[in-house]
Amino acid sequence: MADKLISKIPDGPLAEKWTKRKSEIHLVSPNNKRKLEIIVVGTGLGGASAAASLGELGYNVKVFCISDSPRRAHSIAAQGGINAAKNYQNDNDSIYRLFYDTIKGGDYRAREANVYRLAEVSAAIIDQCVAQGIPFAREYGGYLANRSFGGVQVSRTFYARGQTGQQLLLGAYASLNKEIAAGTVKSYPRHEMLDLVIINGEAKGIIARNLVTGQLERFGAHAVVIATGGYGNTYFLSTNAMNSNGSAAMQCYRKGAYFANPCFAQIHPTCIPVHGDQQCKLTLMSESLRNDGRIWVPKKLEDVEKLRKHKIKASQIPEEDRDYYLERRYPAFGNLVPRDVASRAAKERCDAGFGVNETGKAVFLDFSDAIRRLGHQKVAERYGNLFEMYEKITASSPWEEPMMIYPAIHYTMGGIWVDYDLQTTIPGLYAIGEANFSDHGGNRLGASALMQGLADGYFVIPVTIGDYLSHKFAEPKTDINAPEFAAAEKAVQARIDKLFAINGTETVDSIHKELGHIMWEYVGMARDEEGLKTAIAKIKELRERFYKEVKVPGTQFEFNQELEKALRLEDFFDIGELMAYDALNRRESCGGHFRVESQTEEGEAKRDDKNFMYVAAWEYKGEGKEPELHKEELKYEFIEVKTRNYKD
Numbered sequence: 349m350a351d352k353l354i355s356k357i358p359d360g361p362l363a364e365k366w367t368k369r370k371s372e373i374h375l376v377s378p379n380n381k382r383k384l385e386i387i388v389v390g391t392g393l394g395g396a397s398a399a400a401s402l403g404e405l406g407y408n409v410k411v412f413c414i415s416d417s418p419r420r421a422h423s424i425a426a427q428g429g430i431n432a433a434k435n436y437q438n439d440n441d442s443i444y445r446l447f448y449d450t451i452k453g454g455d456y457r458a459r460e461a462n463v464y465r466l467a468e469v470s471a472a473i474i475d476q477c478v479a480q481g482i483p484f485a486r487e488y489g490g491y492l493a494n495r496s497f498g499g500v501q502v503s504r505t506f507y508a509r510g511q512t513g514q515q516l517l518l519g520a521y522a523s524l525n526k527e528i529a530a531g532t533v534k535s536y537p538r539h540e541m542l543d544l545v546i547i548n549g550e551a552k553g554i555i556a557r558n559l560v561t562g563q564l565e566r567f568g569a570h571a572v573v574i575a576t577g578g579y580g581n582t583y584f585l586s587t588n589a590m591n592s593n594g595s596a597a598m599q600c601y602r603k604g605a606y607f608a609n610p611c612f613a614q615i616h617p618t619c620i621p622v623h624g625d626q627q628c629k630l631t632l633m634s635e636s637l638r639n640d641g642r643i644w645v646p647k648k649l650e651d652v653e654k655l656r657k658h659k660i661k662a663s664q665i666p667e668e669d670r671d672y673y674l675e676r677r678y679p680a681f682g683n684l685v686p687r688d689v690a691s692r693a694a695k696e697r698c699d700a701g702f703g704v705n706e707t708g709k710a711v712f713l714d715f716s717d718a719i720r721r722l723g724h725q726k727v728a729e730r731y732g733n734l735f736e737m738y739e740k741i742t743a744s745s746p747w748e749e750p751m752m753i754y755p756a757i758h759y760t761m762g763g764i765w766v767d768y769d770l771q772t773t774i775p776g777l778y779a780i781g782e783a784n785f786s787d788h789g790g791n792r793l794g795a796s797a798l799m800q801g802l803a804d805g806y807f808v809i810p811v812t813i814g815d816y817l818s819h820k821f822a823e824p825k826t827d828i829n830a831p832e833f834a835a836a837e838k839a840v841q842a843r844i845d846k847l848f849a850i851n852g853t854e855t856v857d858s859i860h861k862e863l864g865h866i867m868w869e870y871v872g873m874a875r876d877e878e879g880l881k882t883a884i885a886k887i888k889e890l891r892e893r894f895y896k897e898v899k900v901p902g903t904q905f906e907f908n909q910e911l912e913k914a915l916r917l918e919d920f921f922d923i924g925e926l927m928a929y930d931a932l933n934r935r936e937s938c939g940g941h942f943r944v945e946s947q948t949e950e951g952e953a954k955r956d957d958k959n960f961m962y963v964a965a966w967e968y969k970g971e972g973k974e975p976e977l978h979k980e981e982l983k984y985e986f987i988e989v990k991t992r993n994y995k996d
């Protein structure tokens with residue numbers, strides 16, 4: 349293990365590690381907290397909860413986001429729910445089970461200690477959110493309701509209809525506003541971080557572009573927290589918000605933060621299929637639908653043909669001619685297998701010719717059974733807004749015909765490498781929420797991202813950052829006139845000038861779309877050595893073309909979204925390439941990463957624990973150079989490592 353990869357996992361029994369770490373951590377007294385400044389970049393569930401909590405503790409916080417209001421972060425789109433080991437259903441749930449399911453769901457590529465802590469604090473998140481007034485769904489008697497998500501056999505998902513992310517974010521945003529009013533947090537909406545500033549090896553600030561005026565601005569602090577979300581939009585088409593990007597993570601990577609497991613990207617099985625080539629966004633149909641919806645394709649190819657020619661409707665295909673392939677292949681979990689398993693199974697059926705729409709890339713998600721069993725009203729209560737959304741987009745009513753769905757890029761498990769304290773390989777730089785790599789291994793279970801973002805923001809970072817800052821309160825405020833700030837700003841300005849100078853003929857989106865095609869084709873649901881090498885070569889070629897042919901209209905000193913997109917696309921090239929390098933190195937199938945060369949006779953993913961039971965942490969070695977791989981070995985002391993089995 350390279351020196352920098354010190355995970356700082358406390359020793360001792362699993363259930364006592366977090367308590368132990370908390371008791372060791374140095375405290376910062378209230379009068380010293382007032383002297384310390386922290387930058388939080390991002391106002392999704394991770395960033396908003398962290399900024400609010402740090403402000404409440406008495407630190408001076410500056411919080412940044414791209415949107416016009418912090419409450420419009422991508423987290424607002426989260427639909428289905430948030431997990432917590434409350435065992436309200438008395439179905440034998442526990443912290444251990446949530447921990448176990450998460451490690452198993454992640455295909456044994458996450459750290460035991462981090463995941464156990466996540467499960468441990470999950471119950472407190474629900475208490476915190478209830479105290480904030482989040483309108484979680486309740487049973488008739490007033491108790492909080494739960495439903496199930498993929499990869500588990502208990503009901504531990506708390507939800508607010510199909511708008512859980514929105515409600516949770518409103519709670520975090522309210523807390524944030526309280527601190528803004530109190531003066532401990534200063535909010536900088538429409539400010540995009542464009543570089544990290546390092547002084548004497550420590551993170552000391554950022555360069556941000558005011559997206560309204562176009563000015564570059566310098567911000568200093570004693571520590572920087574990155575909460576900028578995932579990099580799924582590398583694929584152009586994804587379920588992520590249009591503004592989601594991986595740029596801040598890449599800026600940190602280029603300044604020395606290691607980037608972990610970039611190839612672990614999640615492909616969600618239940619999205620509305622791609623429709624034509626003018627689309628710039630894919631829509632997720634929440635995983636909660638798999639509680640009651642049944643996934644199938646026709647058994648007979650002749651029915652597939654008739655469906656494609658619109659000669660019959662799905663509802664006309666008799667029960668005995670339907671292949672409920674998830675229930676058939678995975679009887680113990682059925683339609684609630686984890687996302688990676690469900691996505692691959694859909695691809696397998698479609699590749700075999702059973703895909704049900706004109707493109708052959710769709711399967712059915714059918715509620716007819718549920719409507720018969722539960723009645724219209726109950727189904728409407730659970731999924732009404734999702735049904736409406738589906739109908740608005742496709743002009744087909746799920747009440748009458750099954751939904752058509754297909755896998756799409758949704759979430760990225762990889763991210764900035766962090767230790768147990770969520771500190772990166774750069775002292776003073778922290779990463780939380782989807783931006784870090786920490787808790788989900790090779791595959792994230794549904795409803796666990798919101799849990800992780802809020803665990804990091806409300807409960808972990810407010811404690812762990814104190815350990816670092818307890819040695820910093822005597823340091824003066826960071827001087828933004830320091831030469832390091834000037835150099836970083838100059839470098840950003842040079843990037844911007846270079847983009848305007850190209851003055852080619854192609855739009856940023858058209859080139860990004862091509863990058864997306866390369867990624868989906870070669871670094872998508874199935875990956876092999878040749879394809880990954882092709883991807884790396886093609887990304888390099890496309891990057892070269894970008895620097896010759898792109899046209900960025902307008903000027904820097906105005907609201908210029910084409911410039912914003914061009915800067916982000918530069919970073920998507922780097923991420924895409926890094927993902928391909930990582931996927932090429934990981935010659936095993938694991939979670940969402942399926943290497944064609946590594947599969948069982950039944951076509952299931954085949955892990956290689958002997959050679960790949962590690963976190964792949966990549967170090968930037970300079971422009972045009974191959975990144976260097978560092979390995980953090982994963983040790984499983986408290987869980988038996990097995991082949992994932994959702995069959996029995």
Ligand SMILES: Cc1cc2nc3c(=O)[nH]c(=O)nc-3n(C[C@H](O)[C@H](O)[C@H](O)COP(=O)(O)OP(=O)(O)OC[C@H]3O[C@@H](n4cnc5c(N)ncnc54)[C@H](O)[C@@H]3O)c2cc1C
Pocket residue numbers: 389390391392393394395412413414415418420421422423424425426427428429430431512513539540541542575576577578587588589591592593595596632758759780781782783794795796797798799801
């Ligand atoms: C459609 C959809 C539904 C989902 N449903 C669920 C669900 O039901 N349950 C679940 O657990 N998970 C769900 N997820 C996943 C979950 O929503 C995300 O993983 C999570 O919200 C990420 O939160 P975050 O705080 O890490 O980042 P985000 O919410 O992505 O926020 C990122 C923030 O960073 C800011 N930012 C980014 N770059 C910069 C920059 N350079 N400078 C300044 N600011 C920047 C943005 O403006 C934003 O404020 C869903 C995801 C999608 C796409």
